[in-house]
Amino acid sequence: MQVLKNGLEGLKDGAEFDLVVIGAGGAGLSAAVFAAIDGAKVLVVERTEFVGGTTAWSAGTTWVPGTHHAAKVNPSDTLANVTTYLNHAVGTQAPAALRDAFLKYGAEAVAKIEAQTPVRFRPYPKHPDYISDLPGSTLNGRALEPVPFDGRLLGELFPLLRPPIPEFTVLGGMMVDRTDINHLLAMTKSWPSFKHSVSILWRHLRDRLSHARGTRLVMGNALVGHLLHALSKQGTATLALKTSVDALERDDKGRVVAVRLSSATGKARVLAKHGVVLASGGFNRDPVLRAEKLPGIPAEWCPAAPGHTGEAQALARGLGAVEGQGAQSPAFWAPVSLRQRADGSTAVFPHFVMDRAKPGMITVNQAGARFVNESTSYHLFALGMQAAQQAVPAYLVADAKALRQYGMGMVRPGGKGLAPFLTDGYLTEGASLDALAHKLGISAEGLAQAVADNNAFAQTGVDTQFQRGVTAYQQNIGDTAAGGRNPNLGAMSEGPYYAVKLYPGDIGAAQGLQTNEHAQVLNAKGQAIDGLYAVGNDMNSIMGGVYPAPGITIGPGLVFAHAAARHALAGSTLLGSNP
Structure with missing residues (x-):
């Protein structure tokens, strides 16, 4: 992977890519990884100096029902049960067809990224759906977590990973999850807790001899670490940091075919042969949309990462894209x-x-x-x-x-x-x-x-x-x-x-651009804008502003990143003719 740490320095004007991804959070990195492992030449554009977005600050929980992991803790669960649950929880507040697509392709997305990259998940032993008194809910199996990641594997890329919220760490940068916290609190009362606690404490002390923070990553930092590591192994990928998107360009047939970019080190127009994926994080840092959608809620109360300014969505609306409607709330x-x-x-x-x-x-x-x-x-x-x-x-x-x-x-x-x-x-x-x-x-x-x-x-x-x-x-x-x-x-x-x-x-946008089951952005007539996709919080939530379970932003972000990459590359020599 080529990394442009200082904007567009080193990127030629007119450079051509199979796919351009706007945003390097969890969903954007996932889209880039899925495309790159199929051989696509991918450019990831990130406006900040860090990779990871809000995903890096999250628990990293990834809600994808029906995966091969579910059988380890809840073999009796079925997608029919999940459908029943979501129908009761979400109802008509979001299109059922998108939920169906999410469930249909979820297991495939997780299986593919684990089979072809070092990314790894594991099921929570117990992590109930949030509205657990509704029919179809379950206690476990649907929520996955990334396994802890060794940040040392990233080498010189490690400083590019967005650090966790300081208040979520201990001892000057040691990340801990709920399991670690429970062991630390019980380390004088239990031999297994003592061993676990000593192990992570010793690891952290060694880390601080050579790193600014701990390299044992958990939760969202672990997920982003896994994804960045996976992308770094792809020679067809390029990551441009500190870079903004100025325009999306269409050809005479209305297809999005190019992106105009700018940074402190220059400007460039790059070609997007098979499409552009918007994964910029949603509207929450856009002062105009914030005042409209979240009146009376100052931006200072938002715990999300700083990159989601809504500018990419504004460019899409300029091409006729529309926002989803009917949600319980425009935000989570x-x-x-x-x-x-x-x-x-x-x-x-x-x-x-x-x-x-x-x-x-x-x-x-x-x-x-x-x-x-x-x-x-x-x-x-x-x-x-x-x-x-x-x-x-x-x-x-x-x-x-x-x-x-x-x-x-x-x-x-x-x-x-x-x-x-x-x-x-x-x-x-x-x-x-x-x-x-x-x-x-x-x-x-x-x-x-x-x-x-x-x-x-x-x-x-x-x-x-x-x-x-x-x-x-x-x-x-x-x-x-x-x-x-x-x-x-x-x-x-x-x-x-x-x-x-x-x-x-x-903590994130629920209202975003309306899409179809392939994550294609739709116009007011419900027609796909050719060559334009939206995932993560740029995509209108399939949960309709309802929060039915842990990880219902990251899970769909991963699955529809897979859908977007697959559809964009369909018909190319990379994937053949089957979407």
């Missing part, structure tokens, strides 16, 4: 907390699973009252914040025991080192609930009642207000080891009490 959401870093930047921390669903914690609005099931999915939680009264910001509240056990956002478990968080206001402490309410400026009576109700529910195991802990998904992100009647409920009785402010943060 998570509650986030904010903290200013020492360098002046803002850390935006998404509260996915590690705290808010745990016993001994509740979330209240500015009246001190609960307004949402704290153990629901992060998407529904953040939508609930926006729908409720006086819930932006909301307050995640815990007693001292829960804080020690689970941490709160950027505050690590253990209850140590709280002073900096208290000093800068990220964490608020009160010797009593009344004192905490006073510091937060919320109703003391409301908070006292909310805690009293929670404590009563913890005794019975039944939350009569919001039915917390009634589904398999909710129970899975609770704490069964806490010993309560309900893994999501626990008494709050040990002072002092703590709170962290929460805001609704958009």
Whole structure:
């Protein structure tokens, strides 16, 4: 693979490629890999200095039902079950034909990339669908995770991989996933946990002798590492960083055949013999579209990577492309907390699973009252914040025991080192609930009642207000080891009490360009714009703005990247005549 680290320096004007991919996130890299392993000459254009996009900051979970991995943990699952589940969860909020195509070709996409590249996945032992009380849902087998990746395999390409969010690492750049965290917390209580913890700690100490951060990559960094490694093995691939797309050009038949690019080191017009794939990440950093689609939600609350400015989508709309309609929401959401870093930047921390669903914690609005099931999915939680009264910001509240056990956002478990968080206001402490309410400026009576109700529910195991802990998904992100009647409920009785402010943060675009089952971009008449494809968050979500399971952005991104590459190259001497 040829890498142009400083824009277009070294790329000839008029250079010809079989496929041009705009964006080097998970979906864009996948499209490039699928095309390159079939022999295509591929150019990947990335506007930032890093590869990976938001995928590199994510958990890397890849939801693709029906793969050969599923049989290892859930052999009784069927695509018919998945269809039933998605029909109930998504319904008419997105075209069923696209869901059918996703399910039809999902297993093939995963099998191909694993058979022909070093990319590897494994099934989660237990990772329930998010709306697990719906027919057709399951506890495992559909969600895959990338196996940990050794960043040293990338050699000089390793610094090009977008580093993880610092607050998601420990000890100066050591990545950890949920399995690692559980082992680290139990390393003095269990021999297997001790061995696992010592192994990753020793690896990290060795890494820091020669690298700026740990090279044992997990979650989204691992997935991007796998994809970049796979692409680097392809001599027909070129990666251009720090490069923007200025125009898409069509021939006299209306087919997209060329792309005009610019960078600090020059401009170039490149030919795209078999098409252009848009994978630029969606609209979330476009100030105009953001104001239109996400009113009242500042960009500062968005925890996604910085590259998705919406410019590529705007170029497509200029060619007649249209956006999908009818979704539950134009974006996917998570509650986030904010903290200013020492360098002046803002850390935006998404509260996915590690705290808010745990016993001994509740979330209240500015009246001190609960307004949402704290153990629901992060998407529904953040939508609930926006729908409720006086819930932006909301307050995640815990007693001292829960804080020690689970941490709160950027505050690590253990209850140590709280002073900096208290000093800068990220964490608020009160010797009593009344004192905490006073510091937060919320109703003391409301908070006292909310805690009293929670404590009563913890005794019975039944939350009569919001039915917390009634589904398999909710129970899975609770704490069964806490010993309560309900893994999501626990008494709050040990002072002092703590709170962290929460805001609704958009974690990615759900509304994008309307496409067909081949990922071809469609115009207002439903006709394909020849030579133009969209994948990832540039493609209108097949889930219709619903978040039915973990990894429902990355999974379809991978599968439709395969579909786009296959269709674009169909009929060429590379693939023959069968799409």
